Amino acid sequence: MPFKSLGLSDALVRAVEATGYTAPTEIQSRAIPPSLAGRDVIGRAQTGTGKTAAFALPILQRLEQAVAPEAVPPPSRSRLRRERPGSRSHIRALILTPTRELAQQIDDAFVEYGRFMDVRTLSVYGGVPIDKQLRKLNSGVDIVIATPGRLLDHMSRKSINLAHVEFLVLDEVDRMFDMGFIDDVRKIIKAIPRSRQTLLFSATMSMQVRSLADRLAVDPIFVEVGEERNPIDTIRQHVYPTQRDKKIDLLKKILENEEMDMVLVFSGTKDGADYVGARLRNAGIDAVEIHSNLSQRDRQKALDGFKNGKHRVLVATDIAARGIDIEGISHVINYDVPRYAEDYIHRVGRTGRAEATGDAVTFVGYEEEEFLAKIEAFIGKKFERKQYEGFDHGVVKLGPPKSSALKRRRTGGRRGGKRRYV
Secondary structure, X not given: OOHHHHOOOHHHHHHHHHOXXXXXXXHHHHHHHHHHOOOOEEEEEOOOOOHHHHHHHHXXXXXXXXXXXXXXXXXXXXXXXXXXXXXXXOOOEEEEOXXXXXXXXXXXXXXXXXXXXXXXXXXXXXXXXXXXXXXXXXXXXXXXXXXXXXXXXHHHHOOOOOOOOOEEEEEOHHHHHHOOOHHXXXXXXXXXXXXXXXXXXXXXXXXXXXXXXXXXXXXXXXXXXXXXXXXXXXXXXXXXXXXXXXXXXXXXXXXXXXXXXXXXXXXXXXXXXXXXXXXXXXXXXXXXXXOOOOOHHHHHHHHHHHHOOOOOEEEEOHHHOOOOXXXXXXXXXXXXXXXOHHHHHXXXXXXXXXXXXXXXXXXXXHHHHHHHHHHHHHHOOOOOEOOOOOXXXXXXXXXXXXXXXXXXXXXXXXXXXXXXXX
């Protein structure tokens, strides 16, 4: 099915084809037509299935077709002197997303898809000076892609007015719940007109997410693609039990032996990411880290270097699990087993994107078998434990340890306890 058959304009079809895509994914083919018709849409699809285009393309088309409402009195002469001719005085579309990286990547997608249209976008997030964002807001924008915290900062400064928003997108809603942003999201939504189109997308659809969707959307179309608890079929999954102190040697051996062009390595902690990155560089392997202790400038530099092929390996914490949307990642390696099963789905979903194939490798120490067992129960699949050829994995015990310390950790909530395995 070509993109043209979805009802998209020639300008959008040309822009999409210029990015290299020739046919829509399932979430796109099912979500775009009702979105173009003005319906609210609730979409649930696995990571890597093209959700960004599923909301970006219909918004761009509807912005192009619609005439901006004249809901306010004509501006005064003094205001006319301050505004440049043709500037946008109203934000017409707002996309809320949990992380800075994801906000920037959604902004990039809107720019790519809108390359043949007269649409201005701005990504708004913390960790960078606010002055540049203020200048661009003053010059006028149509679409704002924002993280909740920085957007509330702008609202308190009265540098952003949401009174004329026609399109609201909540992207990666489950992650916003996980990160504790949902109260901020509710405050923001109160400032947006109820007569809007709402598009909500998530990789998982918990009761919390469904309850929020029920309150926000009006007579929505529900689009669900794939199995919620399983990585997409194009990802091959491998598990290597090994002693914790042998993990770095196993990682180096795999990187030295295998043809891996773009490798994303996940560490459970920021210190762990720095350790792994430094050890790889000492071994002559080009690696760079990304985590929340770095400035936004350094994080973006690391992402750009990885995306452009300057760095072969990107070592990341879970802040990047849903914030990295880079084509061509051949392998995801879980240096540490994620503590929560949902994080495993989002980590491995960084490879095998856009229907390409990919490999996900997980190193599991004896003390981490408990977490791997939770992942197996969550996805309904038992992993085959393997030995990497020519590597001494040490004394490996299978099955979770029965220590009282682990039992105590099991009783904690999602945010309780420390990750003690790095």
